[in-house]
Amino acid sequence: MASVRVKLVEGHLAGATNHPGSKDLDYQAIYNQIAAAIPTNPSADDAHSYGPVLVRLAWHASGTYDVKTNTGGSDGATMRHMPESGHGANAGLDVARAVLEPIKQTHPAISYADLWTLAGVCAIQEMEGPTIPWRPGRADKTQDACPPDGRLPDGARPDGNHLRDIFHRMGFDDREIVCLAGAHAVGRCHADRSGFDGPWTNTQTTLNNAYYRLLLSRDWKPRSDPAWKGPMQYADEGGKGKLMMLPADMGLLQDPAFRKWVEIYAKDAQRFHTDFAKAYSKLIELGVAFPASSEYITFKRTDE
Numbered sequence: 419m420a421s422v423r424v425k426l427v428e429g430h431l432a433g434a435t436n437h438p439g440s441k442d443l444d445y446q447a448i449y450n451q452i453a454a455a456i457p458t459n460p461s462a463d464d465a466h467s468y469g470p471v472l473v474r475l476a477w478h479a480s481g482t483y484d485v486k487t488n489t490g491g492s493d494g495a496t497m498r499h500m501p502e503s504g505h506g507a508n509a510g511l512d513v514a515r516a517v518l519e520p521i522k523q524t525h526p527a528i529s530y531a532d533l534w535t536l537a538g539v540c541a542i543q544e545m546e547g548p549t550i551p552w553r554p555g556r557a558d559k560t561q562d563a564c565p566p567d568g569r570l571p572d573g574a575r576p577d578g579n580h581l582r583d584i585f586h587r588m589g590f591d592d593r594e595i596v597c598l599a600g601a602h603a604v605g606r607c608h609a610d611r612s613g614f615d616g617p618w619t620n621t622q623t624t625l626n627n628a629y630y631r632l633l634l635s636r637d638w639k640p641r642s643d644p645a646w647k648g649p650m651q652y653a654d655e656g657g658k659g660k661l662m663m664l665p666a667d668m669g670l671l672q673d674p675a676f677r678k679w680v681e682i683y684a685k686d687a688q689r690f691h692t693d694f695a696k697a698y699s700k701l702i703e704l705g706v707a708f709p710a711s712s713e714y715i716t717f718k719r720t721d722e
């Protein structure tokens with residue numbers, strides 16, 4: 419299998435701690451190691467895959483970015499530190515960080531910030547998502563750089579204004595919001611993490627456009643089984659089915675400007691992949707000052 423080596427230039431990360439420095443790193447080898455770890459999840463509920471939680475780790479590390487103050491974002495990997503690791507939105511992401519720790523130990527020269535975003539890209543590609551060009555150059559920062567709590571979206575809020583406040587702050591528009599939410603094609607909610615429970619689709623480890631198709635086609639009603647004691651969430655089959663939607667997911671149907679894009683992505687799987695690759699690539703680069711010499715790498719999937 420071909421692998422790609424990229425030289426990082428020393429000095430561009432002045433002021434940061436634990437930066438990667440000048441090293442030749444075999445990023446495809448790191449990708450392959452992450453890919454090998456993905457199916458080791460013992461949980462049948464997670465379809466034995468760490469893929470979705472790695473996509474979520476990279477997203478939560480990046481989605482704290484504030485374009486106005488140029489704070490937050492994937493640069494820094496500040497979720498290693500309190501208070502950010504303890505923010506409610508990040509519950510359960512210790513699992514993803516632990517999966518990556520042995521890989522960091524094998525390749526100490528890669529920064530956590532680069533490793534976590536590379537893991538998101540790897541997980542998307544290994545789950546049949548689009549190819550996402552990635553480049554190195556993020557540094558690790560100290561606790562002082564932790565963003566304030568409250569920068570990530572609240573699943574219990576269905577209102578478009580909340581989603582717009584959160585995502586416009588990062589620099590995304592309405593189309594990109596709907597496109598990124600399509601990541602909920604994979605993975606599930608865990609009652610012991612967010613309080614919500616269950617998967618969005620029946621294809622939890624395939625990043626396709628099923629999220630949009632199901633949003634439009636199923637009979638979503640508040641989950642009604644008497645055993646459910648968690649927060650209000652939606653279930654298919656009129657509230658009795660096994661699939662779920664968050665109030666925030668349903669908000670994409672209720673807001674006409676969002677719904678337009680739900681309908682487009684439900685009809686056009688290729689368009690979803692093309693737009694998702696661009697939006698996720700933008701997400702994991704928010705606020706990162708890459709060195710001029712930084713080159714994009716396109717990783718080969720392990721089944722290629």
Ligand code: HEM
Pocket residue numbers: 470471473474477510571572573574581598599601602604605606607608609611612613614664666698
């Ligand atoms: C639109 C606003 C969003 C809200 C309100 C939201 C909320 C949530 C919640 C509550 C969970 C369940 C966590 C758990 O209990 O394990 C979750 C999981 C997840 N989210 Fe989102 N999310 C949003 C956007 C995104 C975006 C932009 C991405 C990535 C591009 C993403 C990727 C994921 C993935 C992959 C999971 C599954 C994790 C797993 O299976 O462990 N989400 N999200």
